[in-house]
Amino acid sequence: MQKTIGGLGEFALIRRVTSQFPRTDDVILGPGDDAAIVASPDGRTVATTDLLVEGRHFRREWSSARDVGHRAVAQNFADVVAMGARPTGLLIGFAAPADLPLAWAEEFTLGVRDECAIAGGAVVGGDMAGSDTLTIAITALGDLQGRAPVRRDGARPGDVVAYTGHLGLSAAGLALLTEGVDGPAACLDEHRRPSPPYASGPEAAHLGATAMLDVSDGLAQDLGHVCRGSEVGIDLDPALLAPEPALTEAVRILGGGAPRALAFMVSGGEDHALAATFPADTVLPDHWHRIGVVRAADPDDRYVTVAGKAPEQTGWDHFRQG
Ligand SMILES: Nc1ncnc2c1ncn2[C@@H]1O[C@H](COP(=O)(O)OP(=O)(O)OP(=O)(O)O)[C@@H](O)[C@H]1O
Numbered sequence: 001m002q003k004t005i006g007g008l009g010e011f012a013l014i015r016r017v018t019s020q021f022p023r024t025d026d027v028i029l030g031p032g033d034d035a036a037i038v039a040s041p042d043g044r045t046v047a048t049t050d051l052l053v054e055g056r057h058f059r060r061e062w063s064s065a066r067d068v069g070h071r072a073v074a075q076n077f078a079d080v081v082a083m084g085a086r087p088t089g090l091l092i093g094f095a096a097p098a099d100l101p102l103a104w105a106e107e108f109t110l111g112v113r114d115e116c117a118i119a120g121g122a123v124v125g126g127d128m129a130g131s132d133t134l135t136i137a138i139t140a141l142g143d144l145q146g147r148a149p150v151r152r153d154g155a156r157p158g159d160v161v162a163y164t165g166h167l168g169l170s171a172a173g174l175a176l177l178t179e180g181v182d183g184p185a186a187c188l189d190e191h192r193r194p195s196p197p198y199a200s201g202p203e204a205a206h207l208g209a210t211a212m213l214d215v216s217d218g219l220a221q222d223l224g225h226v227c228r229g230s231e232v233g234i235d236l237d238p239a240l241l242a243p244e245p246a247l248t249e250a251v252r253i254l255g256g257g258a259p260r261a262l263a264f265m266v267s268g269g270e271d272h273a274l275a276a277t278f279p280a281d282t283v284l285p286d287h288w289h290r291i292g293v294v295r296a297a298d299p300d301d302r303y304v305t306v307a308g309k310a311p312e313q314t315g316w317d318h319f320r321q322g
Protein backbone atom coordinates (compact mmCIF):
# COMPACT_ATOMS: atom_id res chain seq x y z
CA MET A 1 0.00 0.00 0.00
CA GLN A 2 1.15 3.55 -0.75
CA LYS A 3 2.62 5.39 2.25
CA THR A 4 0.72 8.56 3.14
CA ILE A 5 1.57 11.55 5.29
CA GLY A 6 -1.22 10.35 7.65
CA GLY A 7 0.62 7.07 8.07
CA LEU A 8 3.81 8.86 9.08
CA GLY A 9 2.31 11.55 11.33
CA GLU A 10 3.00 15.27 11.60
CA PHE A 11 6.20 15.30 13.63
CA ALA A 12 7.97 12.54 11.76
CA LEU A 13 7.02 14.34 8.54
CA ILE A 14 8.45 17.61 9.90
CA ARG A 15 11.72 15.84 10.78
CA ARG A 16 11.86 14.21 7.38
CA VAL A 17 11.17 17.48 5.57
CA THR A 18 13.45 19.76 7.58
CA SER A 19 16.38 17.34 7.35
CA GLN A 20 16.44 18.00 3.58
CA PHE A 21 17.27 21.67 3.85
CA PRO A 22 20.90 22.78 4.01
CA ARG A 23 21.80 25.93 5.99
CA THR A 24 23.32 29.00 4.38
CA ASP A 25 25.47 31.70 5.96
CA ASP A 26 22.29 33.74 6.54
CA VAL A 27 20.79 31.14 8.88
CA ILE A 28 21.77 31.84 12.47
CA LEU A 29 19.08 29.55 13.93
CA GLY A 30 16.43 27.36 12.39
CA PRO A 31 14.44 25.38 11.71
CA GLY A 32 13.76 23.70 15.06
CA ASP A 33 13.06 26.36 17.70
CA ASP A 34 9.97 28.57 18.19
CA ALA A 35 11.31 30.99 15.59
CA ALA A 36 14.30 31.19 13.28
CA ILE A 37 17.01 33.85 13.25
CA VAL A 38 18.10 35.07 9.84
CA ALA A 39 21.04 37.44 9.39
CA SER A 40 20.12 40.85 8.00
CA PRO A 41 23.44 42.66 7.78
CA ASP A 42 22.03 46.03 6.74
CA GLY A 43 19.15 45.79 9.20
CA ARG A 44 16.47 46.09 6.51
CA THR A 45 14.61 42.91 5.70
CA VAL A 46 12.25 42.51 2.75
CA ALA A 47 9.25 40.28 3.61
CA THR A 48 6.61 38.85 1.29
CA THR A 49 4.07 36.03 1.22
CA ASP A 50 2.23 34.13 -1.52
CA LEU A 51 -0.21 31.23 -1.61
CA LEU A 52 -0.41 28.21 -3.92
CA VAL A 53 -3.78 26.43 -3.89
CA GLU A 54 -4.38 23.11 -5.63
CA GLY A 55 -6.88 23.50 -8.45
CA ARG A 56 -6.29 27.26 -8.59
CA HIS A 57 -2.53 27.51 -9.09
CA PHE A 58 -1.59 23.96 -10.04
CA ARG A 59 -3.08 20.58 -10.84
CA ARG A 60 -1.43 17.39 -9.71
CA GLU A 61 -2.07 15.83 -13.12
CA TRP A 62 -0.24 18.68 -14.88
CA SER A 63 2.62 19.35 -12.48
CA SER A 64 4.76 16.95 -10.47
CA ALA A 65 5.31 17.51 -6.74
CA ARG A 66 8.84 18.58 -7.56
CA ASP A 67 7.54 21.16 -10.05
CA VAL A 68 5.21 22.61 -7.40
CA GLY A 69 8.12 22.85 -4.94
CA HIS A 70 10.20 24.75 -7.49
CA ARG A 71 7.32 27.01 -8.36
CA ALA A 72 6.37 27.79 -4.76
CA VAL A 73 9.88 29.07 -4.07
CA ALA A 74 10.23 30.87 -7.41
CA GLN A 75 7.03 32.91 -7.08
CA ASN A 76 8.06 34.07 -3.61
CA PHE A 77 11.71 34.84 -4.25
CA ALA A 78 10.66 36.64 -7.45
CA ASP A 79 8.90 39.17 -5.18
CA VAL A 80 12.05 39.51 -3.07
CA VAL A 81 14.33 40.24 -6.04
CA ALA A 82 11.69 42.56 -7.54
CA MET A 83 12.47 44.89 -4.60
CA GLY A 84 16.17 44.78 -5.54
CA ALA A 85 16.94 42.45 -2.61
CA ARG A 86 18.82 39.17 -2.33
CA PRO A 87 16.84 36.07 -1.18
CA THR A 88 17.74 34.91 2.35
CA GLY A 89 15.03 32.94 4.17
CA LEU A 90 11.83 31.03 3.51
CA LEU A 91 9.03 29.80 5.81
CA ILE A 92 6.74 27.12 4.40
CA GLY A 93 3.11 26.61 5.44
CA PHE A 94 1.99 23.19 4.20
CA ALA A 95 -1.70 22.22 4.53
CA ALA A 96 -2.70 18.84 3.08
CA PRO A 97 -5.15 15.94 3.42
CA ALA A 98 -3.84 12.96 5.46
CA ASP A 99 -4.14 10.66 2.43
CA LEU A 100 -1.60 12.73 0.47
CA PRO A 101 1.08 10.27 -0.68
CA LEU A 102 4.23 10.65 1.41
CA ALA A 103 6.15 10.58 -1.86
CA TRP A 104 4.37 13.80 -2.93
CA ALA A 105 5.45 15.61 0.24
CA GLU A 106 9.00 14.35 -0.14
CA GLU A 107 9.28 15.27 -3.81
CA PHE A 108 7.80 18.72 -3.09
CA THR A 109 10.49 19.18 -0.44
CA LEU A 110 13.23 18.34 -2.94
CA GLY A 111 11.80 20.85 -5.41
CA VAL A 112 11.88 23.51 -2.68
CA ARG A 113 15.45 22.58 -1.78
CA ASP A 114 16.65 22.70 -5.38
CA GLU A 115 14.99 26.04 -6.22
CA CYS A 116 16.49 27.51 -3.03
CA ALA A 117 19.89 26.42 -4.31
CA ILE A 118 19.22 28.30 -7.56
CA ALA A 119 17.83 31.45 -5.90
CA GLY A 120 20.28 31.49 -2.99
CA GLY A 121 17.94 31.39 0.03
CA ALA A 122 17.37 28.82 2.78
CA VAL A 123 14.31 27.26 4.41
CA VAL A 124 14.28 28.41 8.04
CA GLY A 125 10.89 27.17 9.20
CA GLY A 126 7.26 26.53 8.42
CA ASP A 127 4.10 24.89 9.65
CA MET A 128 1.85 21.93 8.83
CA ALA A 129 -1.91 21.42 9.08
CA GLY A 130 -4.58 19.06 7.82
CA SER A 131 -6.76 20.48 5.06
CA ASP A 132 -9.20 19.23 2.42
CA THR A 133 -7.39 21.39 -0.13
CA LEU A 134 -3.65 21.07 -0.64
CA THR A 135 -2.37 24.59 0.03
CA ILE A 136 1.14 25.97 0.27
CA ALA A 137 1.62 29.34 1.95
CA ILE A 138 5.17 30.68 1.81
CA THR A 139 6.76 33.67 3.45
CA ALA A 140 10.05 34.82 1.97
CA LEU A 141 12.69 37.17 3.34
CA GLY A 142 15.42 39.13 1.62
CA ASP A 143 18.36 41.43 2.31
CA LEU A 144 18.66 44.80 0.55
CA GLN A 145 22.44 44.83 1.10
CA GLY A 146 22.34 48.54 1.87
CA ARG A 147 20.52 49.47 -1.32
CA ALA A 148 17.30 51.48 -1.42
CA PRO A 149 14.31 49.25 -2.28
CA VAL A 150 12.97 49.56 -5.84
CA ARG A 151 9.29 50.32 -5.29
CA ARG A 152 6.28 50.72 -7.53
CA ASP A 153 5.99 54.47 -7.07
CA GLY A 154 9.21 55.84 -8.60
CA ALA A 155 8.51 55.78 -12.36
CA ARG A 156 8.73 59.19 -14.03
CA PRO A 157 7.46 60.42 -17.44
CA GLY A 158 10.15 59.80 -20.04
CA ASP A 159 11.55 56.67 -18.32
CA VAL A 160 11.95 53.57 -20.47
CA VAL A 161 10.08 50.37 -19.62
CA ALA A 162 12.06 47.13 -19.94
CA TYR A 163 11.77 43.50 -18.92
CA THR A 164 14.06 40.54 -18.44
CA GLY A 165 13.13 36.85 -18.20
CA HIS A 166 10.25 35.26 -20.11
CA LEU A 167 6.85 36.67 -21.07
CA GLY A 168 3.88 34.60 -22.20
CA LEU A 169 5.49 31.15 -22.11
CA SER A 170 3.77 30.09 -18.88
CA ALA A 171 0.33 31.24 -20.06
CA ALA A 172 0.85 29.44 -23.37
CA GLY A 173 1.95 26.35 -21.43
CA LEU A 174 -1.24 26.49 -19.37
CA ALA A 175 -3.34 26.84 -22.55
CA LEU A 176 -1.56 23.83 -24.07
CA LEU A 177 -2.14 21.73 -20.94
CA THR A 178 -5.79 22.83 -20.81
CA GLU A 179 -6.29 21.71 -24.41
CA GLY A 180 -4.40 18.48 -23.78
CA VAL A 181 -1.79 19.18 -26.45
CA ASP A 182 1.84 18.38 -25.99
CA GLY A 183 3.36 21.69 -27.10
CA PRO A 184 6.86 23.14 -27.00
CA ALA A 185 8.67 21.98 -23.85
CA ALA A 186 9.85 25.54 -23.08
CA CYS A 187 6.21 26.64 -22.55
CA LEU A 188 5.17 23.61 -20.48
CA ASP A 189 8.38 23.86 -18.42
CA GLU A 190 7.93 27.57 -17.73
CA HIS A 191 4.38 26.93 -16.50
CA ARG A 192 5.53 24.09 -14.25
CA ARG A 193 8.78 25.65 -13.06
CA PRO A 194 8.98 29.38 -13.73
CA SER A 195 12.53 30.68 -13.97
CA PRO A 196 12.66 34.21 -12.53
CA PRO A 197 15.87 36.07 -13.45
CA TYR A 198 16.90 36.29 -9.78
CA ALA A 199 20.20 38.12 -10.28
CA SER A 200 18.54 40.82 -12.35
CA GLY A 201 16.61 42.25 -9.39
CA PRO A 202 19.69 43.53 -7.56
CA GLU A 203 21.20 44.33 -10.97
CA ALA A 204 18.27 46.62 -11.84
CA ALA A 205 18.66 48.36 -8.49
CA HIS A 206 22.35 48.99 -9.29
CA LEU A 207 21.39 50.29 -12.75
CA GLY A 208 19.11 52.87 -11.15
CA ALA A 209 15.66 51.36 -11.80
CA THR A 210 12.97 53.82 -10.73
CA ALA A 211 10.24 51.15 -10.30
CA MET A 212 10.15 47.36 -10.61
CA LEU A 213 7.93 44.32 -10.09
CA ASP A 214 7.76 40.69 -11.07
CA VAL A 215 5.12 39.73 -13.63
CA SER A 216 2.80 37.33 -11.81
CA ASP A 217 -0.67 38.30 -13.03
CA GLY A 218 0.10 39.73 -16.49
CA LEU A 219 2.41 42.46 -17.81
CA ALA A 220 -0.36 45.03 -18.40
CA GLN A 221 -2.07 44.30 -15.08
CA ASP A 222 1.15 44.42 -13.08
CA LEU A 223 2.52 47.54 -14.79
CA GLY A 224 -0.88 49.06 -14.00
CA HIS A 225 0.21 48.98 -10.34
CA VAL A 226 3.28 51.04 -11.31
CA CYS A 227 1.00 53.47 -13.17
CA ARG A 228 -1.21 54.03 -10.13
CA GLY A 229 1.69 53.99 -7.66
CA SER A 230 3.78 56.43 -9.70
CA GLU A 231 0.87 58.53 -11.04
CA VAL A 232 1.90 57.96 -14.66
CA GLY A 233 0.76 56.06 -17.74
CA ILE A 234 2.76 53.45 -19.66
CA ASP A 235 2.65 52.84 -23.40
CA LEU A 236 4.03 49.55 -24.69
CA ASP A 237 5.28 49.22 -28.28
CA PRO A 238 4.00 45.95 -29.81
CA ALA A 239 6.89 45.97 -32.29
CA LEU A 240 9.27 45.62 -29.34
CA LEU A 241 7.31 42.75 -27.77
CA ALA A 242 8.98 40.03 -29.83
CA PRO A 243 7.76 36.50 -28.98
CA GLU A 244 10.32 33.81 -28.24
CA PRO A 245 10.38 30.98 -30.82
CA ALA A 246 8.64 28.61 -28.35
CA LEU A 247 5.75 31.05 -27.98
CA THR A 248 5.42 31.40 -31.76
CA GLU A 249 5.39 27.60 -32.01
CA ALA A 250 2.74 27.36 -29.26
CA VAL A 251 0.36 29.73 -31.06
CA ARG A 252 0.97 27.85 -34.30
CA ILE A 253 -0.42 24.78 -32.48
CA LEU A 254 -3.11 26.60 -30.50
CA GLY A 255 -4.19 28.95 -33.30
CA GLY A 256 -4.45 32.71 -33.17
CA GLY A 257 -1.13 33.65 -34.76
CA ALA A 258 0.88 36.75 -33.91
CA PRO A 259 -2.02 38.59 -32.14
CA ARG A 260 -2.41 35.65 -29.72
CA ALA A 261 1.34 35.56 -29.05
CA LEU A 262 1.20 39.29 -28.26
CA ALA A 263 -1.83 38.71 -25.99
CA PHE A 264 0.07 36.01 -24.08
CA MET A 265 2.98 38.43 -23.61
CA VAL A 266 0.78 41.35 -22.55
CA SER A 267 -1.68 39.54 -20.25
CA GLY A 268 -0.18 36.12 -19.45
CA GLY A 269 1.23 35.84 -15.93
CA GLU A 270 3.31 33.41 -13.92
CA ASP A 271 6.59 33.61 -15.84
CA HIS A 272 7.81 35.94 -13.08
CA ALA A 273 9.82 38.08 -15.48
CA LEU A 274 11.04 41.34 -13.97
CA ALA A 275 9.59 44.52 -15.44
CA ALA A 276 11.19 47.83 -14.52
CA THR A 277 11.40 51.48 -15.46
CA PHE A 278 14.74 53.25 -15.91
CA PRO A 279 15.81 56.83 -16.68
CA ALA A 280 15.93 57.18 -20.49
CA ASP A 281 19.73 57.50 -20.66
CA THR A 282 20.39 54.24 -18.75
CA VAL A 283 22.69 51.86 -20.60
CA LEU A 284 20.89 48.54 -20.23
CA PRO A 285 22.56 45.14 -20.62
CA ASP A 286 21.25 43.10 -23.59
CA HIS A 287 19.07 40.83 -21.46
CA TRP A 288 16.89 43.82 -20.50
CA HIS A 289 14.47 44.30 -23.40
CA ARG A 290 13.06 47.79 -23.96
CA ILE A 291 9.32 47.55 -24.56
CA GLY A 292 7.83 50.97 -23.93
CA VAL A 293 7.85 54.38 -22.30
CA VAL A 294 6.40 56.03 -19.23
CA ARG A 295 4.08 58.90 -20.11
CA ALA A 296 2.61 61.75 -18.10
CA ALA A 297 -1.03 60.97 -17.32
CA ASP A 298 -4.09 62.55 -15.75
CA PRO A 299 -5.68 60.68 -12.81
CA ASP A 300 -8.24 59.03 -15.15
CA ASP A 301 -5.54 57.94 -17.61
CA ARG A 302 -3.13 56.02 -15.33
CA TYR A 303 -3.06 52.70 -17.10
CA VAL A 304 -1.12 50.63 -19.60
CA THR A 305 -1.75 51.02 -23.31
CA VAL A 306 -0.33 49.04 -26.21
CA ALA A 307 0.32 51.33 -29.20
CA GLY A 308 -1.98 53.86 -27.54
CA LYS A 309 -4.90 51.45 -27.00
CA ALA A 310 -6.10 49.65 -23.88
CA PRO A 311 -5.40 45.90 -24.31
CA GLU A 312 -8.42 43.56 -24.38
CA GLN A 313 -7.05 41.55 -21.47
CA THR A 314 -4.62 42.75 -18.82
CA GLY A 315 -4.18 39.67 -16.59
CA TRP A 316 -5.38 37.45 -13.79
CA ASP A 317 -7.81 38.42 -11.01
CA HIS A 318 -8.41 35.63 -8.48
CA PHE A 319 -11.97 36.60 -7.72
CA ARG A 320 -13.04 37.20 -11.29
CA GLN A 321 -11.36 34.28 -13.09
CA GLY A 322 -10.21 31.99 -10.30
N1 LIG B 1 -4.69 39.67 2.65
C1 LIG B 1 -3.80 40.65 2.63
N2 LIG B 1 -3.51 41.35 3.75
C2 LIG B 1 -2.60 42.34 3.73
N3 LIG B 1 -1.92 42.71 2.66
C3 LIG B 1 -2.16 42.06 1.52
C4 LIG B 1 -3.11 40.99 1.44
N4 LIG B 1 -3.13 40.55 0.17
C5 LIG B 1 -2.24 41.27 -0.51
N5 LIG B 1 -1.65 42.20 0.29
C6 LIG B 1 -0.62 43.17 -0.08
O1 LIG B 1 -1.02 43.85 -1.28
C7 LIG B 1 0.07 44.09 -2.17
C8 LIG B 1 -0.23 43.51 -3.55
O2 LIG B 1 -0.40 42.10 -3.41
P1 LIG B 1 -0.29 41.11 -4.63
O3 LIG B 1 -0.49 39.73 -4.08
O4 LIG B 1 -1.15 41.56 -5.75
O5 LIG B 1 1.23 41.32 -5.10
P2 LIG B 1 2.26 40.22 -5.56
O6 LIG B 1 2.44 39.21 -4.46
O7 LIG B 1 3.46 40.92 -6.06
O8 LIG B 1 1.52 39.53 -6.77
P3 LIG B 1 1.07 38.01 -6.94
O9 LIG B 1 0.34 37.57 -5.70
O10 LIG B 1 0.21 38.04 -8.15
O11 LIG B 1 2.32 37.21 -7.13
C9 LIG B 1 1.29 43.47 -1.49
O12 LIG B 1 2.00 44.48 -0.83
C10 LIG B 1 0.69 42.51 -0.46
O13 LIG B 1 1.53 42.33 0.67
Ligand SMILES: Cc1ncc(C[n+]2csc(CCOP(=O)(O)O)c2C)c(N)n1
Pocket residue numbers: 050051055056057058059075174216217269270316
Ligand atom coordinates in the same frame (compact mmCIF):
# COMPACT_ATOMS: atom_id res chain seq x y z
C1 LIG C 1 -4.93 24.97 -12.56
C2 LIG C 1 -4.58 26.37 -12.94
N1 LIG C 1 -5.53 27.20 -13.42
C3 LIG C 1 -5.23 28.49 -13.73
C4 LIG C 1 -3.95 28.96 -13.56
C5 LIG C 1 -3.61 30.40 -13.93
N2 LIG C 1 -3.32 31.25 -12.76
C6 LIG C 1 -3.60 30.90 -11.50
S1 LIG C 1 -3.12 32.07 -10.41
C7 LIG C 1 -2.54 33.08 -11.62
C8 LIG C 1 -1.95 34.45 -11.33
C9 LIG C 1 -0.76 34.38 -10.43
O1 LIG C 1 -1.10 33.85 -9.15
P1 LIG C 1 -0.94 34.71 -7.82
O2 LIG C 1 -1.57 36.06 -8.09
O3 LIG C 1 -1.69 33.99 -6.75
O4 LIG C 1 0.52 34.80 -7.55
C10 LIG C 1 -2.73 32.49 -12.87
C11 LIG C 1 -2.36 33.09 -14.18
C12 LIG C 1 -2.99 28.06 -13.06
N3 LIG C 1 -1.71 28.43 -12.83
N4 LIG C 1 -3.33 26.78 -12.76
Ligand SMILES: [Mg+2]
Pocket residue numbers: 049050051
Ligand atom coordinates in the same frame (compact mmCIF):
# COMPACT_ATOMS: atom_id res chain seq x y z
MG1 LIG D 1 0.88 38.12 -3.78
Ligand SMILES: [Mg+2]
Pocket residue numbers: 078079082213214215216
Ligand atom coordinates in the same frame (compact mmCIF):
# COMPACT_ATOMS: atom_id res chain seq x y z
MG1 LIG E 1 5.03 40.55 -7.26
Ligand SMILES: [Mg+2]
Pocket residue numbers: 216217316
Ligand atom coordinates in the same frame (compact mmCIF):
# COMPACT_ATOMS: atom_id res chain seq x y z
MG1 LIG F 1 -1.72 37.91 -8.26
